[in-house]
Amino acid sequence: MPLPKGACRHHSRQERFMARVLAAVLAGGLCTVVPALPAFAQDTETTESQAPALLIADNVFVDGEDTLVATGNVEALQGDYRLTATKITYDRVGNLLTIDGPIRVEDPENGVLILADQAEVDQGFMNGLIRGARMVIDQQLQLAAVEARRVDGRYTQLSRVSVSSCQVCGANEVPLWQIRASRVIHDQQERQLYLDDAQVRLLDVPVFWLPRLRLPDPTLDRARGFLFPTFTSSTLLGFGVKVPYFIPIGDSQDVTLAPHLTTKSKSLEARYRRAFRYGKLTMTGAISGDDFRDDGLRGYLFAEGTFRLPRNYTLKFTTQSVSDPAYLNDYNITSADRLVNTLEVGRVARDRRISFGLESYYTLRDYEENATQPGVIATFHTDRRFLWDRVPGEFRLAAEATGLQRDSTLDVDGPDADAEVDGRDSWRLSVEGSWQNRWTFGPGLRLGAAGNLFLDHYVTDQDAAVPNQISRATPGAAVELRWPLMRVEADGARSLLEPVAQIGWVGGSRGLNANEESTRVEFDEANLLSLSRYPAADRREHGTTYAAGLRWLHEARAGWTAALTLGRIWQDDIDPAFSRSSGLDSLESDWLIAGRFTNPMGMTLAARGLLDEQNRFTKAEARAGWSNARMDLGASYVLLTIDPDEGRNRATSEWTFDSRYEVTRNWETTTEIRYDLVDRRLDRVGLGLQYRNECIQVGLGATRTFASSTNLEPSTDIDLTVALSGFGVDGSAKEYRRTCR
Template sequence: MTKRRFAAPAGRPFFMTHARKRIATALAALLPALVPLPALSQGLAQLVADSVTVTADEVLVARGNVEAFYDGTRLSASTITYDRAADRLSVTGPILITTPDGEVFTAEAAEIDPRLEAGLLRGARLVLDRQLQVSAARIDRTGTGLTALTRTAATSCRVCGDGPPLWEIRAARVVHDEVERQLYFDDARFLVRGVPLLWLPRMRLPDPTLERGSGLLIPELFTSDTLGFGLQLPYFVRLGGRRDLTITPWIATRARNLELRYRQAFRGGWTEVETHLAEDDSRDSGRYALLSEGAFILPREIRLEFDVEAVSDDAFLLDYDLSDQDRLDSRLRLYRLGEDGYALAEITYYESLRDDESSDSLPPLVARAERETVLRPAPMGGRLTLRAELDALWRDSSEDDPDALRDVTRAGMSAAWQGDRLVGPGLRLSAEARGRVDGYAITDDAAYDEAVLRAAQGVGVTLRWPLLRREESGAAVQTLEPVASLSYAAVQGGEVPNEDSRLAELDAASLFAIDRFPGEDLQEEGASAGLGLRWSRFDQEGRGLSVLAGRLVRDRAQGGLEESTGLAETRSDWLVSTSLDLGADLGLETVTTFDDAFDVSGAEARLGLDRPNYDLSGAYLWLEPASETGLDRVSEVSLDTTLRLGERWTVSAQGRYDIAAASPVRTRIGAGWRNECVTVDVSASRRYTDTDDVDPSTSFALSVNLNGFSTAQTAMPAAGDCEG
């Protein structure tokens, strides 16, 4: 049988045309009354059915695969009846109503009053965003954006036959506010596999279409040696479109903590403030933490950034598992970036949380201002960089230690020129020249003059000769690149304390540089030559391997450096650097330095493996002890892995192990399980830090999320098949 589209063809009796017009008009009002659409345009409804008949008493009946369309909304039913005399519209199921917003109604029958102001669905079910289904004995549409559901059961779990779902919320009445996108439950009971666990007289939850709204977030159960057994119960408060506040009480057997997180977005920036106010059995007085940051764009493209970190005691961050930081830095920064350079001004306050380190000796307060201009091309070709700098650091200590009393202010100007060109048979020649003048003001340290003027100059050239070979198969290309650099640097003026160049490092970038130190207090002196050889291979799939080996040779030893840096002697340590890239699957980078006797002074390796079913990242670090910085030998390995066991199970593990101390630093294992209606995460972690203020601690955490009520819900795995 061919379906007939409802229209008014020419030549038909007036009654037939008039009746069809009336039912089309009724449908145009019927669908908005039944379907949760806050605002609908006054479009035309269309009706398609296997047969349309009109009885003698002016009752129009559409039967068989009936489909009605109105403004993107679709209604499917078995029969639609319009009684002209009673001015009444009835729909017989099974009824299916879908909307462009993702809401789905199913029902056995529907009726509309003569004024079309309210709709009634019996034996109905409402599906929101294809996640949450609410079945009810009846659904009443008021026409005001509210839907009332009577004798309801709400769940996002698959329902198999007459058996209970994994979880459900039964209520005497549920009201769905489509404007606010909230669900209000009366006389609500929470059941797991049909067993009641919780009763609430009133409850409000967001529907899954709400991206951001006030309400309870995912609670988390935890237990730790420090805090005892407890619960985190976060509550999100929406303060308009650009502000929000998250209030999280921590209630534990040995601690009470109130966490407040405030966020606000502005037209030209954002800010976030996190505070913790705590009391626990480990301290007689209250404890606190303040963590805040933000960024703003000011007029003339100036950017402002700030970061504030403050705690009541050294152990707070570790006790409450907020961070592993052992130094805090609070910073205020202004900067402006341009095509020709940048301008920067910042001030930073440092606070040490280490047992063996005083905040006064860091130094605690450091200020810096600099302006850099880059000219391209420079008057002689190449690139000319001009820079002006002002640094200051202050200490305030009564200790009888010059390093904990000294204040230093430095003002300097520098110019650096760089250029390169191709010469000869494929040779690349790079040249560099730089010079700087610095003035120092040093107080509270008798070992140095109060005013010091110093100048430094340096010139250098680097020659590279890349040789290319294409393999016979044509699938890969190999390159062999000898590199040699020659430089000379000189310094005139008095001695100054080394405040900013204590962590010099030999790597692929510093091997061929004129200045190999991170700051300005320590400057290169004398002649030096960098010699290296790089071999690389790259195939057509983008995979590659690169190896660089080299060494630095000087005419004199460099003072002010630790032997552990590998740069202090006339002959530096050997440097071997490798980089392996196998596309999206595997990446490996290693850097190793060692002397002529093959005694390793430093080693670092980073591994990244990304596969469909698992991820793995690892790092290894080895550093020799340095008396200048007070650092002991560092030998540490860390691993972080995630294993995905199908669509539902996820297992993860993280760990850090201090090889030098033969002791673990931190370990964590976690497991997650999820299906279409619930997400469960459980984890166990152990922190081995043991100081005067911090003891080792083990903690466990458990969180359960009912999918279907969380805002901005991510896609869940497909529901499994029903057994039997």
């Protein structure tokens, strides 16, 4: 037993033996005072085989033959455990430890700190009485009691207790909230707190009382019980409250049930999650009954999952269903106006890719009929590349098959708003073989060449204007030239300027097959140098096209980067399948302009648009943002011109603003604003305010959605959430703890 410098070292043999026994007893006690471990064995050899214990004191002496006393700065250590006191008396006959305080027991591994004035405990700290006890769990939850009893090395029973996670600085200051209880039992094995006669107080004012209350301690991540409620107010649903109840099922799955009662409806929301060894599954849903619609019980069910299959395959699926088209909007679940069910199995390797998918759509739009929408879509895609040492270039072989089925049996366009033939079913099989290679010559010029052969077979049913079967073989070739010019400046900044040009040719002419997959065309940087700008193979560009562009990139030593891309396409003949807003409906395409900018201060800017001959944008989008530790600001802009070919009879032009600002360390605000420039009115406004400190989190949110062509009823929704921090289900709030002066 080491002693401090200057302490008496002339102990008798009996004192040395008793000191070893006391150190062993304290070692066993430190192992069981917080974690429930086996009690200390009397055998000294068994104790010494465990982690070594250390007892330090100013004075150690034997009182009689069976009592050992350690006084003056007593400190007992074993591993990370530490006990400090002013005096420890050990009675070997009664196996009783009397500890005089102030007492401090630290258990860093389990995040528990115990402070006390005086304690009487048996060997191993399995049972005993602690007076003036204060327990701090995970540096968050504080339990102050008149006395505490230790029972069976597992339970700590506290009497006349105050429970809070609020910081109290002054002698007369009261916590923001506290729970007063006549008795609290802490089960350290289950990590639960059981409170009797619990009284919840705000600023020391009683607000409500519960005869029994169970709460998880802060070290428990998944605890069965009620979560903090959310108070809601809606112009459609009225005033209500939502009280979630969390049910863990083992270590890998759980269920959350959330009754939502309002003045006009009653709902039960549910979420099920399960983690598998090779995947995960999440299901959400709700059942509701209300008095503003005569549809009886209403509800929805969504599910999604991802699983790893043998041979590196991955399975992904989503499923969505709803009782009626208005339910999701009425209960503010999602703004989606179409539901989708998907199933995809695929694998990606270094030189090959394969995927198979099924999709099913269900429309919620009142001007669309589900019988005329693509009910089931099946897709299959595979491609592989080949590299041979004796043959230059790279060969690729790809195959794709798609099938689409509608419930309608009409072979012409019906009275609905859809311009497609109501009952058309179609299938397509496409095979593509290609070769490409690149060379470098002269002053860094890069020359590329590619050759393609497309084989397509189309089958169409229930369309009076389209042949039943069409087979086509289409050749294609392209030559491109790049000249990347790089400059490195004296300060380390780098700039890249790369002009590009391409001549492409695709043989044949447009077939009579229906356009099912290429009704929306996006002309952007990704397909500037491409033989076809159509998204799928049921449409191909034919004839000769010329493309030219310029790419510029700069990386400054100060950390900011900027990039700009310009491009344009020239065609021998106008392709009538290109819509007005595609930017490709004339011999000379619109100018493609795209740029981005970032800097170390957190500012980002990205924009893309198509500029026509009259210097007007036919399609544009932009996003600007600024982020730092206290603030996130964002603004987005979208412009889509009128285009009947894409089902857009009115232009779309709107701004969206969103922000998060940390006003102080504890206060935070959020905003969301969407403004329709065409109608010159607000479309949606959302405001949020959150206060958070070490012991409470209050969130208030308000959203106003105005009437529009897709939302006929304006609505206002208000949510209020109050959560007490310091419990396992609510997470840590230690970073918000105040410092007392």
